[in-house]
Amino acid sequence: MVYKASLMDRVLGITIYTILLLLSIFTLVPLAQVITISLSPSEIIGKYGLHLFPTKFDFSGYSEVFHTQLVWRAYGNTLLRTVLGTTLTVLLTFMGAYPLSKKTLPNRKLWTGFIVLTMFFSGGMIPSYILIKNIGLMNSVWALVLPGAVSAFMLLIVRNFISGLPESLEESAKIDGANDIAILFKIVIPLSLPIVATVGLYTAVYHWNAWFDSMIYIQDQKKQVLQLVLRKILLEGQLQTMDTNAQQAAVNTESMKMATLLVAIIPIICVYPFLQKYFIKGSLVGSVKG
Numbered sequence: 001m002v003y004k005a006s007l008m009d010r011v012l013g014i015t016i017y018t019i020l021l022l023l024s025i026f027t028l029v030p031l032a033q034v035i036t037i038s039l040s041p042s043e044i045i046g047k048y049g050l051h052l053f054p055t056k057f058d059f060s061g062y063s064e065v066f067h068t069q070l071v072w073r074a075y076g077n078t079l080l081r082t083v084l085g086t087t088l089t090v091l092l093t094f095m096g097a098y099p100l101s102k103k104t105l106p107n108r109k110l111w112t113g114f115i116v117l118t119m120f121f122s123g124g125m126i127p128s129y130i131l132i133k134n135i136g137l138m139n140s141v142w143a144l145v146l147p148g149a150v151s152a153f154m155l156l157i158v159r160n161f162i163s164g165l166p167e168s169l170e171e172s173a174k175i176d177g178a179n180d181i182a183i184l185f186k187i188v189i190p191l192s193l194p195i196v197a198t199v200g201l202y203t204a205v206y207h208w209n210a211w212f213d214s215m216i217y218i219q220d221q222k223k224q225v226l227q228l229v230l231r232k233i234l235l236e237g238q239l240q241t242m243d244t245n246a247q248q249a250a251v252n253t254e255s256m257k258m259a260t261l262l263v264a265i266i267p268i269i270c271v272y273p274f275l276q277k278y279f280i281k282g283s284l285v286g287s288v289k290g
Contacts, residue, residue, distance in 0.1 A: 016129050040060065063253030065263055068230060070221070075263075077141070078208060078226040085207040088201050092150050093199055094192070097158035098184050103199035112156075118150045126218075132217055143217040144210070144225070161195040162188060201272070208268055230264050233257060252255035 032052045065071055099105050100112060122168035123131075128147060137143040165188065173183050187198065211227035219223050234257055 005104055034258045034261055037254050038262055040255065061257075061259035062263075064256050065259050066281050067218070071226070073222055073258070074224055074226040074229040077223055081144050081225060082140055082204050082207040083142060085205045089143055089151070089154070089203040090196060090199050093154050094159050094162075094184065094189060094196075096150060097162055098180075098188060099156050100155070100159045101162040104235050112159075114289065115152045115155060129216060133203075137217070139218055139223060141223070145207070148206070148214070151203075154202065156198060158192070161192060165191055197220055204271070205268060226264055230260055233260050263267070 026057075029052070036052060036054045038061050039057050039059070041056055041060075042162060059114070100108065105111070122128075132143050133145070137146065169187055169191075170183050173187055178186070209227055211225060211231055214225045214228045218228075227281045
């Protein structure tokens with residue numbers, strides 16, 4: 001049978017594609033503007049407002065960024081934070097969600113309600129700062145990854161996902177002599193790759209873009225993350241004020257800003273397409289289970 005679209009279906013389809021096209025334009029035009037400014041000399045940038053394609057190429061902005069030791073140190077600090085924070089979050093989230101998914105857990109509703117309560121109330125910035133300082137985590141990467149290591153929202157999503165896995169798999173593993181830890185790491189997590197990608201991508205993007213906690217907890221400039229350095233560059237407009245080893249040649253401020261911005265966002269742009277299918281599947285499956 002050949003399905004013939006009705007007038008309403010055609011109107012709806014045209015509307016959806018029009019909205020998607022507009023969203024694509026609103027996303028790609030600013031990105032093209034950033035790329036063009038980062039590659040253009042100062043005399044080209046000052047001629048007109050909108051730049052979609054570079055007419056002349058000038059890589060002095062990238063040269064300034066790549067020759068700045070502070071940027072590379074911040075890049076390393078951000079990579080360390082992202083990898084460490086993502087690994088820790090995925091591990092702790094699954095270790096917390098697995099027992100919560102079991103109906104045999106004593107006081108299961110009480111523990112779930114306690115976790116949900118933390119989504120609406122928090123200690124606040126000042127108590128958090130005092131806690132981090134008193135336990136000796138200042139100027140350490142642990143001050144950036146431990147406070148947000150477990151998200152209540154992600155914990156509930158992972159719990160719902162694990163609850164949908166067949167119980168017969170765990171029962172057969174227990175008959176073979178496997179304990180709960182072996183079942184978690186050898187059966188549950190390998191079967192939960194979509195939700196692992198979901199939690200991992202959410203967490204990685206959060207750690208890669210975070211800068212406020214670094215500004216509060218990290219006083220040593222050599223341990224600051226990339227996004228905080230990018231913020232300083234965008235506000236101050238130059239690298240020389242932050243790094244004495246930077247090149248002293250005159251570089252267009254806007255080109256340098258946009259080059260730094262691209263250097264900061266390229267890793268996430270490159271990683272996301274490979275995890276997108278798992279991310280979408282994990283978001284849908286983990287959200288429909290009650």
